[in-house]
Amino acid sequence: MLKFIQKPLLMLLLFPLGLFAQNEKLTVSGYVKDNKNGEGLIGASVFVKELLTGTTTNTYGFYSLTLPKGNYTLVITSVGYRKSFRDIKLNDQNITLNVELQEDGQELEEVVVTGKREDDNVKEIEMSVNKVEMKTIKKIPALLGEVDLVRAIQLLPGVSTVGEGATGFNVRGGAVDQNLVLLDDAPVYNSSHLFGFFSIFNPDAVKDVKLIKGGIPAQYGGRASSILDVRMKEGNAKNLEVNGGIGFIFSRLSIEAPIIKDKASFIVAARRSYADILAKPFLTGNNANTKFNFYDLTAKVNYNINQNNTVFLSGYFGRDVFGNQFGFNWGNSTLSARWNHVFSSKLFLNTTAFYSNYDYLLDSDLENVRPNNRFRWTSNIENLSFKPDFTYYISPNNTLTFGGQVLTYSFTPGSATASSQSDVRSFGSPPKDGVEYSAYIGNEWKVSPKLSLQYGIRFSKYDYKSSEDVYYERKFVGFSDTYPSGYDLVTKVNDKNKILQSYSNFEPRFNLKLETGENSSIKASYNRMTQYIHLMSNTAAATPLDVWTSSTNNIKPQLTDQVALGYFKNFGENEYETSLEVYYKDFQNQIDYADRANLFLNPTFEKDLMFGKGRAYGVELFVKKNKGKLTGWTSYTLARTERQVEGLNKGNWYPNRFDRTHTLNVVGQYELNKKWSFGANFAFISGVPYSLPERQGVVEGLTYGITEGGVRGNIRVPVYNRLDISATKKNKKALFGKGESEWVFSIYNLYNRRNPFSIYTQPKTSTATAGSQQQAEEVVKSEAVRLSIIGSLIPSVTYNFKF
Known part of the structure; x- marks a missing residue:
C-alpha cells in the first residue's frame, strides 16, 4: 500500500513550491514575546488585516509572513x-518586527483552559491534539495538593x-512505551516519581x-501511539523571579533571572520529598536508616547572541530512592543543547543535540555493610542524538518543514x-546497541480559505548490533509445557559489533481540514x-524495574x-x-508473553515472547467552557483495544490489559472572586481486564492456576x-511582604472509595476432616483477592509563593 501513497505525497510536496515562487513579494518576520519576562509566545496569531490571512508563531515564538x-x-x-496593532510598509526590503505583548489583567481573572487562540480547535489543521496551559493544570485538584502534569x-x-500507582499513561489503546515523552526535545523513559x-x-x-494523539506531523517519530511534547521555561530575561511551594509530601523552589537583561537568562528549579525525614523519629532499630524519597533538578540557560542566533542549554536530573540495607533507586538524566538560526526572513533552523539516560539499581546492601555477601542488579537505556529541523515559510498559505x-x-x-564470601558471579542479559537514522519532509498548505492540507513522509532506518560474541535465533519447536511460547533459541557465533539486523520503513502522514461554517470544521488524518x-x-x-530492549533479529x-x-x-x-472524533488503529508486531515468562536477568528471554497483531478503535467526545467564572471540560471516550496472538486465548481476539470501555472525566473550576477559587474533578472509568486461571491443580498440597x-x-x-x-x-503578599502567595486546600477521593487496582489469587489454608477416623488436616485452596492502592480520602494543604 505504501508504494501507492509515497508518489502522490512527493508530488504534493513539490507542487506548492512552484505555485508560490513569485518575485514581487517581501517578508516580515520576527519574534512575539511576553513583555513581562521575555519568554517567546507559542502559537500567537499574527494576522494581516487587509488580506484576511496570517500565521502563528512556532515553538520559539518566531513567525514569518x-x-x-x-x-x-x-x-x-x-x-x-x-x-x-502594528503598521508596516513593505516597499523596498524585508522587515524584522519583534513584538512584546502585555498581559490582559481582566482576561487573567478568568481561568483560561488553553493558551492557544480561541478558535484554534476549528481553524487549525491539527486534530487529536490537546494543549493545556500550566495555569489550568495548577487549578485541577491533585493528590496531596501537588500539581501534576501527567495526571492532568x-x-x-x-x-x-x-x-x-501505575507508571506512565496509555493513549488510544497504546502501551506505556508507545508514548514519546519529550522534555526540551530529549526523550524521557520514565515520567513518574513514587511509582x-x-x-x-x-x-x-x-x-x-x-x-x-493522532495526525502526527512528519517531524515526530520513534513511537507507535502518541507524542507528549513538554517545553521548559527559558528564564525571566527582565527581572528576578522566585516561585515555590510547601506541601505535605515535598517542597519545591525555582529561581529565574536575567544574566544579561533582554539577552541571556536562566532558570533553576528543584524539588525534594521529605516523607522519610518526617517519619524518621518514628523509625527504630533496623528501620532507623530507611530511605524513601525522590528529588529532581531542572535547569535551563539561554543566550540571544544576535537577531539571527540564539542558543539554549537545558537539563533534567531526578531520582527515586527506596529501601534500607536492601532497596532500589531509579532516575532520568537529560541534557539538551539547541541552536536557533534565522538564515533569512523565510528560513528558520533549530538544531538539537541531546543526551538521555534512564537507569535503575536493585541492591541487597545499599549501605555497603556486607560487601562480601551481596546481590546487585543494574539496567539502563542511553541515547545520544543530533537533529536539525528546518522551517521554510514559502507564503502565508504554505510552510515547508524538513530535517x-x-x-x-x-x-x-x-x-x-x-x-x-570470596565467590563472585556475574550474569544477566547481554548489552545491545542500535542506531536509528531518519529524514522527513512535510508541508502545510492552505489551498483555500476553507480547505487546508498537511502532508509529509518520514523515512527511518534502524541497525541492531551486539558487543557480545553470540546471539540467539528463534526456532519453532511446538507449543508445550516446556515451551509455552512454542519457540526455543539457537545460539550462533557472531563477530563483535557486527550489524545483526537492519530495518527500514516509510511513514506517510496526512491531515485535512475543511471549514463547514464560521465556527465549525471537519478534519481527517492518517x-x-x-x-x-x-x-x-x-x-x-x-513498573520502574521493567526492561527496555532493542528490536533484534527476533x-x-x-x-x-x-x-x-x-x-x-x-x-x-x-x-x-x-469536538467529536472517531479513530481506528492497526498494530503490527505486538508483543505478549508466554505463561510463566521470565524477563529479568534472563539472556534467553526472547524465547518467552509471543508476537501478534492489535487493533484499537473508539469515539471521543470533548466539551469545554473557556470563559467566565465557571470553566472546565467534560470528556467521554468509548473505546476498545484488542490483540490476537497465535498460542494465546485459543487464537481469538482478547482485550489488552489497558483496555477500558468507558472513560468519563468532568473537570470544573469556579472563580468566586479575586480571593477565592474552587476546583473539582470526577472520574468514572470501566475496569481493566485481568486473567484468572480457569481451574486449579495441586502439587504437594499447593495449588496452582491452570489455563487452557x-x-x-x-x-x-x-x-x-x-x-x-x-x-x-x-493572599495579598508572599514572603518578606512581597509578591504573591496562596493556600491550596484539597481532598483527593472525597467519598472514600476503595477503587480496585487488580485482582489476583493466593493460597488459602482451611481445616477439613478426612478419613474414617475424622482426622483434621489442612487443605490448601486458593482465593481471589482485590487490591486497592488508595482506599481512603486524602486531605492536604499546600502553600505556594511567587515574588
Missing part, C-alpha cells in the same frame, strides 16, 4: 494578552492509565504542554553480580508510526497505522468548544470512580 508589496496593519494576539492529561479524551503517583515535571519550570536525525541507543537489559524499542513488562502495570519493530475523523464546532463567540490455550482477559476489575475537590485562597 511573505506578502505582496504594500502597506499593512498586523494584529498580534494571544489568549491572556492584549491585542497589539489523563483527564483528556483518549488518555487513561492502568490504575493508581506513578507524581510526574517528573516541575510545574514551576514548565512553559508549554502538547499531547498529540533529519541520528539517534544512538545503548541497552543494558539487566546486569547482575552476586557475591558470597499516520503511520514505527517504533524500534520495546518495554518488556508482564506485570499488571508497568523482535521486529512495532508498526501502527491510524486513521481519524473529527467534527469541531464552537458556540457563543468561542465560549464553548466541542493461554486465556487472557477473562474477567474485569470493577468500575473505578473518584471525586476530588480543592479550594484556593489568594
Whole structure:
C-alpha cells in the first residue's frame, strides 16, 4: 500500500513550491514575546488585516509572513494578552518586527483552559491534539495538593492509565512505551516519581504542554501511539523571579533571572520529598536508616547572541530512592543543547543535540555493610542524538518543514553480580546497541480559505548490533509445557559489533481540514508510526524495574497505522468548544508473553515472547467552557483495544490489559472572586481486564492456576470512580511582604472509595476432616483477592509563593 501513497505525497510536496515562487513579494518576520519576562509566545496569531490571512508563531515564538508589496496593519494576539496593532510598509526590503505583548489583567481573572487562540480547535489543521496551559493544570485538584502534569492529561479524551500507582499513561489503546515523552526535545523513559503517583515535571519550570494523539506531523517519530511534547521555561530575561511551594509530601523552589537583561537568562528549579525525614523519629532499630524519597533538578540557560542566533542549554536530573540495607533507586538524566538560526526572513533552523539516560539499581546492601555477601542488579537505556529541523515559510498559505536525525541507543537489559564470601558471579542479559537514522519532509498548505492540507513522509532506518560474541535465533519447536511460547533459541557465533539486523520503513502522514461554517470544521488524518524499542513488562502495570530492549533479529519493530475523523464546532463567540472524533488503529508486531515468562536477568528471554497483531478503535467526545467564572471540560471516550496472538486465548481476539470501555472525566473550576477559587474533578472509568486461571491443580498440597490455550482477559476489575475537590485562597503578599502567595486546600477521593487496582489469587489454608477416623488436616485452596492502592480520602494543604 505504501508504494501507492509515497508518489502522490512527493508530488504534493513539490507542487506548492512552484505555485508560490513569485518575485514581487517581501517578508516580515520576527519574534512575539511576553513583555513581562521575555519568554517567546507559542502559537500567537499574527494576522494581516487587509488580506484576511496570517500565521502563528512556532515553538520559539518566531513567525514569518511573505506578502505582496504594500502597506499593512498586523494584529498580534494571544489568549491572556492584549491585542497589539502594528503598521508596516513593505516597499523596498524585508522587515524584522519583534513584538512584546502585555498581559490582559481582566482576561487573567478568568481561568483560561488553553493558551492557544480561541478558535484554534476549528481553524487549525491539527486534530487529536490537546494543549493545556500550566495555569489550568495548577487549578485541577491533585493528590496531596501537588500539581501534576501527567495526571492532568489523563483527564483528556483518549488518555487513561492502568490504575493508581501505575507508571506512565496509555493513549488510544497504546502501551506505556508507545508514548514519546519529550522534555526540551530529549526523550524521557520514565515520567513518574513514587511509582506513578507524581510526574517528573516541575510545574514551576514548565512553559508549554502538547499531547498529540493522532495526525502526527512528519517531524515526530520513534513511537507507535502518541507524542507528549513538554517545553521548559527559558528564564525571566527582565527581572528576578522566585516561585515555590510547601506541601505535605515535598517542597519545591525555582529561581529565574536575567544574566544579561533582554539577552541571556536562566532558570533553576528543584524539588525534594521529605516523607522519610518526617517519619524518621518514628523509625527504630533496623528501620532507623530507611530511605524513601525522590528529588529532581531542572535547569535551563539561554543566550540571544544576535537577531539571527540564539542558543539554549537545558537539563533534567531526578531520582527515586527506596529501601534500607536492601532497596532500589531509579532516575532520568537529560541534557539538551539547541541552536536557533534565522538564515533569512523565510528560513528558520533549530538544531538539537541531546543526551538521555534512564537507569535503575536493585541492591541487597545499599549501605555497603556486607560487601562480601551481596546481590546487585543494574539496567539502563542511553541515547545520544543530533537533529536539525528546518522551517521554510514559502507564503502565508504554505510552510515547508524538513530535517533529519541520528539517534544512538545503548541497552543494558539487566546486569547482575552476586557475591558470597570470596565467590563472585556475574550474569544477566547481554548489552545491545542500535542506531536509528531518519529524514522527513512535510508541508502545510492552505489551498483555500476553507480547505487546508498537511502532508509529509518520514523515512527511518534502524541497525541492531551486539558487543557480545553470540546471539540467539528463534526456532519453532511446538507449543508445550516446556515451551509455552512454542519457540526455543539457537545460539550462533557472531563477530563483535557486527550489524545483526537492519530495518527500514516509510511513514506517510496526512491531515485535512475543511471549514463547514464560521465556527465549525471537519478534519481527517492518517499516520503511520514505527517504533524500534520495546518495554518488556508482564506485570499488571508497568513498573520502574521493567526492561527496555532493542528490536533484534527476533523482535521486529512495532508498526501502527491510524486513521481519524473529527467534527469541531464552537458556540457563543468561542465560549464553548466541542469536538467529536472517531479513530481506528492497526498494530503490527505486538508483543505478549508466554505463561510463566521470565524477563529479568534472563539472556534467553526472547524465547518467552509471543508476537501478534492489535487493533484499537473508539469515539471521543470533548466539551469545554473557556470563559467566565465557571470553566472546565467534560470528556467521554468509548473505546476498545484488542490483540490476537497465535498460542494465546485459543487464537481469538482478547482485550489488552489497558483496555477500558468507558472513560468519563468532568473537570470544573469556579472563580468566586479575586480571593477565592474552587476546583473539582470526577472520574468514572470501566475496569481493566485481568486473567484468572480457569481451574486449579495441586502439587504437594499447593495449588496452582491452570489455563487452557493461554486465556487472557477473562474477567474485569470493577468500575473505578473518584471525586476530588480543592479550594484556593489568594493572599495579598508572599514572603518578606512581597509578591504573591496562596493556600491550596484539597481532598483527593472525597467519598472514600476503595477503587480496585487488580485482582489476583493466593493460597488459602482451611481445616477439613478426612478419613474414617475424622482426622483434621489442612487443605490448601486458593482465593481471589482485590487490591486497592488508595482506599481512603486524602486531605492536604499546600502553600505556594511567587515574588
